[in-house]
Amino acid sequence: MRIAVCVKQIPDPAAPYELDPETHFVVRPEDQVLDDTDRYGVEVALQLAEAAGDDASVTLVSMSPSGSLQGIRQALAMGADKAVIVDDASLRGADALTTSRVIAAAIGREGYDVVVAGTESTDGYTGVVPQQIAEVLGAPSLTFARKVEAVDGKIRIERQTQAGYDVVEAAPPVLLTVTSGAVEPRYPTFKGIMQAKQKPIDTLTCTDLGVTADNQQVITSVDPVPARQAGEIVEDEGEGHLRIVAMLEEAKVI
Amino acid sequence: MTDAPWRTVDRDYLSDEHRLLRRTAREFVAAEIAPHIEAWEEAGTFDRDLYKKAADVGILGAGYPEEYGGSGGDVWTQIVAWEEIARAGSGGVGASLGSIDIAIPPILAHGTEEQKRRFVPPLLAGEKIAALAITEPSGGSDVAALQTTAVRDGDDYVVNGSKTFITSGVRADLITTAVRTGGEGAHGISLLVIGGDADGLTRSEPLKKMGWLASDTAQLFFDDVRVPVADRIGEENEGFYAVMENFQMERLMLAIVAVITAEVGLEASLDYIGEREAFGRPLKGHQVIRHTLVDMATRLTAAKEYVYRVADRISRGEDQVTEISMAKLFATDTSDFVTDRAVQIFGGYGYMREYTVERLYRDSRILSIGGGTSEVMKEIVAKRIL
Numbered sequence: 035m036r037i038a039v040c041v042k043q044i045p046d047p048a049a050p051y052e053l054d055p056e057t058h059f060v061v062r063p064e065d066q067v068l069d070d071t072d073r074y075g076v077e078v079a080l081q082l083a084e085a086a087g088d089d090a091s092v093t094l095v096s097m098s099p100s101g102s103l104q105g106i107r108q109a110l111a112m113g114a115d116k117a118v119i120v121d122d123a124s125l126r127g128a129d130a131l132t133t134s135r136v137i138a139a140a141i142g143r144e145g146y147d148v149v150v151a152g153t154e155s156t157d158g159y160t161g162v163v164p165q166q167i168a169e170v171l172g173a174p175s176l177t178f179a180r181k182v183e184a185v186d187g188k189i190r191i192e193r194q195t196q197a198g199y200d201v202v203e204a205a206p207p208v209l210l211t212v213t214s215g216a217v218e219p220r221y222p223t224f225k226g227i228m229q230a231k232q233k234p235i236d237t238l239t240c241t242d243l244g245v246t247a248d249n250q251q252v253i254t255s256v257d258p259v260p261a262r263q264a265g266e267i268v269e270d271e272g273e274g275h276l277r278i279v280a281m282l283e284e285a286k287v288i
Numbered sequence: 289m290t291d292a293p294w295r296t297v298d299r300d301y302l303s304d305e306h307r308l309l310r311r312t313a314r315e316f317v318a319a320e321i322a323p324h325i326e327a328w329e330e331a332g333t334f335d336r337d338l339y340k341k342a343a344d345v346g347i348l349g350a351g352y353p354e355e356y357g358g359s360g361g362d363v364w365t366q367i368v369a370w371e372e373i374a375r376a377g378s379g380g381v382g383a384s385l386g387s388i389d390i391a392i393p394p395i396l397a398h399g400t401e402e403q404k405r406r407f408v409p410p411l412l413a414g415e416k417i418a419a420l421a422i423t424e425p426s427g428g429s430d431v432a433a434l435q436t437t438a439v440r441d442g443d444d445y446v447v448n449g450s451k452t453f454i455t456s457g458v459r460a461d462l463i464t465t466a467v468r469t470g471g472e473g474a475h476g477i478s479l480l481v482i483g484g485d486a487d488g489l490t491r492s493e494p495l496k497k498m499g500w501l502a503s504d505t506a507q508l509f510f511d512d513v514r515v516p517v518a519d520r521i522g523e524e525n526e527g528f529y530a531v532m533e534n535f536q537m538e539r540l541m542l543a544i545v546a547v548i549t550a551e552v553g554l555e556a557s558l559d560y561i562g563e564r565e566a567f568g569r570p571l572k573g574h575q576v577i578r579h580t581l582v583d584m585a586t587r588l589t590a591a592k593e594y595v596y597r598v599a600d601r602i603s604r605g606e607d608q609v610t611e612i613s614m615a616k617l618f619a620t621d622t623s624d625f626v627t628d629r630a631v632q633i634f635g636g637y638g639y640m641r642e643y644t645v646e647r648l649y650r651d652s653r654i655l656s657i658g659g660g661t662s663e664v665m666k667e668i669v670a671k672r673i674l
Contacts, residue, residue, distance in 0.1 A: 224346025
């Protein structure tokens with residue numbers, strides 16, 4: 035079973051983000067980390083590969099300025115076998131559709147049975163890239179999986195819904211997206227981290243893939259989140275509870 | 289605070305790989321250690337399965353050769369693991385997890401291939417716990433005067449005597465023990481690996497300590513304990529040198545722990561002075577407090593720069609006996625100063641058990657005693673520079 039996992043290196047969420055004032059793109063430092071939501075995708079891929087046996091492979095696919103590759107090495111250290119990075123200056127600020135076409139081309143070039151992705155990235159939040167990759171690849175997409183298993187040659191998931199969950203399955207080739215919390219991602223072990231540097235990382239350009247950036251979307255402006263309004267302080271002179279009940283009723287929570 | 293001077297010292301020394309190792313160690317500590325510290329400090333020990341968990345993630349084997357079950361890596365690999373465990377703020381957890389780091393190195397440095405394969409892998413796998421036993425009720429710093437005897441009888445030694453202040457002593461399965469096999473002085477000492485289940489070995493109740501509460505510490509009593517000659521590490525009567533050599537890394541470990549203890553104390557204080565108000569303004573608006581914090585930060589940064597510099601030279605195989613003695617002396621003095629000031633800044637809260645600085649203050653106090661006292665450090669330096 036050939037498993038491709040979509041992963042993204044993002045600026046460390048622990049440090050404040052910077053946006054380029056001209057382009058509104060995220061300023062990407064040399065050191066980026068693995069998007070936390072991708073750890074779930076990597077874990078699901080590793081579990082599928084372990085269940086499938088020795089000839090299964092897990093390949094990371096990413097489109098980003100490579101930088102120090104810290105984030106990619108983090109995912110390799112968890113146990114993925116290799117990585118394919120598309121790093122091309124023309125892709126700076128690529129919109130979701132361009133991103134999807136590029137990643138689909140990279141996955142198609144590697145060959146795949148299953149593509150695993152998180153539901154959305156923590157820095158861009160478009161939330162549409164995985165489904166678009168599935169469309170470009172012509173594969174069914176099983177989305178929002180809270181549980182994944184390979185059964186009788188098919189991939190079966192429990193799709194998280196507001197009411198509960200649906201059980202959905204499809205035969206490979208298939209793409210699936212994994213919700214955060216679906217599995218417990220393993221720590222990269224010390225040995226895994228030290229072995230990761232021996233694992234192959236292929237860097238590709240648009241020319242290698244025969245794709246071109248064709249951005250249809252432009253970020254026209256970015257506005258900060260409005261500051262929170264100050265709360266109302268209720269002085270309690272014996273009647274405070276009545277005011278609180280009234281406020282809760284106004285807010286329609288009781 | 290990631291750009292603070294004391295937080296940027298490691299940039300000149302750590303590779304990307306070490307930083308990934310640090311991330312794993314930090315996540316491990318957050319998930320497996322931090323939530324339990326209060327309970328473990330109260331219990332005077334921690335769950336035994338922490339050894340197994342730390343082994344599985346590779347922290348226990350950090351820096352040890354893979355052929356004996358280690359994770360591989362170098363001195364910095366170990367330092368990163370020690371630092372993240374120390375950053376949890378419980379010296380006791382670090383001390384007992386780290387007891388293998390003083391018990392194993394003499395075996396790897398002087399043991400036979402058979403001994404290394406027999407003793408080391410179960411320790412690095414977290415299946416067995418190891419301790420180092422040198423100090424005796426009658427003396428610690430003066431290693432050459434130790435009195436526990438091992439008398440040859442056929443293929444065995446018969447060991448009699450007592451060891452005290454032994455970290456992990458309550459539950460150690462293997463005890464690297466310094467004994468007297470020859471005449472008086474440094475030339476009569478050998479190292480034996482003694483099994484925790486040996487007949488004639490008894491242990492005290494856990495010793496009640498000022499700090500390091502989550503670590504189990506015991507006195508050990510050897511009463512005609514038979515130890516196979518095959519379990520002697522290195523040549524007979526040459527153990528003193530192995531003990532001295534082992535101190536180098538133990539002192540580096542203690543210096544690193546001292547630096548991180550001070551760092552946690554400083555950062556807790558920096559948070560606190562922003563929140564706490566006195567006389568109508570935050571504590572950090574008071575010059576006397578500001579200057580105290582600067583003193584703490586300056587000493588810590590200087591200590592850390594120096595300890596890292598010495599660690600770097602050790603990692604390149606240089607003789608650093610003088611320098612590591614100075615580094616331990618300075619770093620432990622710094623952690624005593626910084627944690628003392630931290631308690632002062634926290635005032636009454638700093639005296640309360642539920643505040644981390646109170647624990648740091650108690651945990652710091654042993655660092656200038658264990659692994660060679662500050663007085664012994666000064667004598668080592670004096671002999672080499674005077």
